[in-house]
Amino acid sequence: MSLYAAITYTHDVDWTAPEQAEEMGEYAAFGQAAAAIMRGGAALFPTATATTVRAEGKGGEVVVSDGPYAETKEVLTGFFLLECTDLDHAIQVAATIPAAWNGAVEVRPVIPMG
Numbered sequence: 001m002s003l004y005a006a007i008t009y010t011h012d013v014d015w016t017a018p019e020q021a022e023e024m025g026e027y028a029a030f031g032q033a034a035a036a037i038m039r040g041g042a043a044l045f046p047t048a049t050a051t052t053v054r055a056e057g058k059g060g061e062v063v064v065s066d067g068p069y070a071e072t073k074e075v076l077t078g079f080f081l082l083e084c085t086d087l088d089h090a091i092q093v094a095a096t097i098p099a100a101w102n103g104a105v106e107v108r109p110v111i112p113m114g
Contacts, residue, residue, distance in 0.1 A: 001083045003039065003110035004090035009074040010103035015043045026098040034082065034093055041080035074103050081110065 013020055031038065047067060054063045080097065084090040087107070094105040 001085060002090075003112070004082045004084055004087070005106075005108045005110050006041075006080040006082055006090065006094045006097060007076065007106040007108065008078045008080075008097060008099035008103065009106065010077045010099045011073075012047050012075045012077070014046050015077070016045075023098060030097055033096065034080070037083045037093065039081040039083050041078065043078040044076065047075050077103075 015024060027043070031041075050067055052065045052067065055061070056063065077099070082090055082093055084093060087109070090107050094100060094107050097105050099105050
């Protein structure tokens with residue numbers, strides 16, 4: 001079994017807002033269906049809450065700016081960490097994530113660290 005990050009790109013909303021309850025219910029249903037292979041995940045607050053950090057080289061001046069790195073129609077809104085048999089299995093599972101229906105899900109193998 002390998003680990004895959006299923007990174008969600010959707011419209012930029014506050015997932016804690018009451019008007020997102022129906023869609024969050026779809027994500028909860030996905031979470032229940034994929035519970036056997038899910039190893040983690042989280043939704044992210046809107047990009048307006050983001051802080052971008054850059055360093056001018058190792059040990060250099062730190063530059064901090066409000067907001068996301070780039071403005072796009074679809075933004076990084078969350079991720080799931082899935083333990084799947086192979087990439088084909090990860091793709092099959094990613095297609096059931098609600099973000100795939102009206103946005104995109106990027107699937108990437110995870111490099112084990114330590």
